[in-house]
Structure formats: C-alpha cells, structure tokens
C-alpha cells in the first residue's frame with residue numbers, strides 16, 4: 697500500500713456513493729422456513745462484550761429468517777476464501793427474487809453451501825448450521841431487531857458459543873489456547889470500498905493486549 701502522509705495535501709468535502717471504509721466480511725447463517733440454512737455475506741457488523749450487532753437489508757432473506765427464527769451463526773472467513781464469498785454475492789435466498797434485486801442481476805439460490813463450496817457443520821446450541829471451513833464460527837441468539845425506514849435493520853445478537861480452527865489459536869507450549877486467538881496467525885477478510893483485502897503487517901498493539 698502506498699504510504700499515506702499524515703499531513704494532507706488538501707481536504708475537501710466528498711459525496712461517496714458508498715461508505716464501506718473497511719470492515720470484516722462475515723457469512724451469516726440463518727434458518728430458512730424449510731429448516732435449511734441460508735448464508736448471507738455481510739460487512740456491517742461489530743462486537744462488544746458478548747454482543748454482536750449486524751446491519752442487514754430488509755429486502756433479503758436473512759432478515760426474514762431471523763424474524764421467524766431468532767438464531768444465527770456469524771461465520772468469519774479468511775482472506776483466502778474471498779472467491780467463495782464472491783460466489784454468494786449475486787445470490788439471494790428470497791424467492792421470487794425482489795424486482796429491485798433482479799434488476800441488479802441477483803438470482804435465487806436455495807443451496808448457498810453448494811454454491812460457495814462450503815461444508816455445513818451442525819451447531820451445538822442453535823438450529824442453524826455453521827460453516828466448517830470458516831476459521832471463526834459464532835453461534836448467537838437474536839435479541840432485538842430495529843427496523844429502520846431506510847431499508848436496513850439493526851440486529852442485536854448475543855454470542856452463545858464461539859468455535860475456532862486450532863490453526864489460528866495461540867500455542868502455549870504443547871497446548872493450543874482456548875482463550876486467545878493469535879493475531880499474528882489470524883486475519884479477517886476486509887471489505888474495503890467493495891474490494892477484498894487481508895490484513896497487512898502488524899503496526900503495534902494496545903496497552904491491554906494480553907498476548
């Protein structure tokens with residue numbers, strides 16, 4: 697990446713067509729009416745304590761599913777999995793496809809696992825399948841859905857169980873930690889103004905870092 701200078705050459709007001717300034721991609725598992733699992737790529741999420749908040753379009757299948765069945769899994773893919781994420785990008789679990797989405801080239805896809813080439817993994821506490829290949833898998837309960845008037849909903853969830861691949865966890869002697877993800881081994885897939893990135897080099901750590 698080109699090194700950005702802290703002293704700007706000039707500052708102007710801009711009118712960006714999107715404001716996706718670089719957040720991790722998640723693949724949200726939700727339960728379809730027939731009991732199968734739908735997968736939805738999202739970049740609007742954040743975690744605080746055990747809460748994970750999601751920003752979800754009201755036009756998609758994910759929201760309808762969570763309104764009917766208040767459980768989900770937040771699967772977090774790695775940068776190497778971007779092409780599998782992108783295979784899901786033009787699909788929706790909605791049938792028929794809403795006209796607005798059809799006009800944008802979206803198609804109905806009932807089997808998102810097959811589309812992306814992922815393996816369903818039975819969850820321990822929710823009736824929604826996890827994605828086996830995603831290094832982080834968070835089973836969660838949907839607590840509250842705040843429907844906004846701009847076509848989006850803010851969905852508050854509580855993490856119930858977190859699963860991780862051993863490969864991203866800190867090694868403590870011969871033991872694999874079940875508390876610390878190793879930030880030198882793990883990178884989320886970042887959605888940066890609609891382009892996919894991994895993380896670059898570590899630039900530092902906070903005074904509260906425990907590893």
Ligand SMILES: Cc1cc2nc3c(=O)[nH]c(=O)nc-3n(C[C@H](O)[C@H](O)[C@H](O)COP(=O)(O)O)c2cc1C
Nearest residue numbers: 736737738739740752753756757758785787788789
């Ligand atoms: C990388 C990526 C990030 C996305 N982020 C969001 C998001 O944060 N919120 C949202 O509602 N849609 C987001 N989308 C669009 C949805 O994935 C898309 O509308 C999809 O068709 C919804 O699927 P569903 O109708 O089966 O739930 C994103 C798509 C991609 C590819």
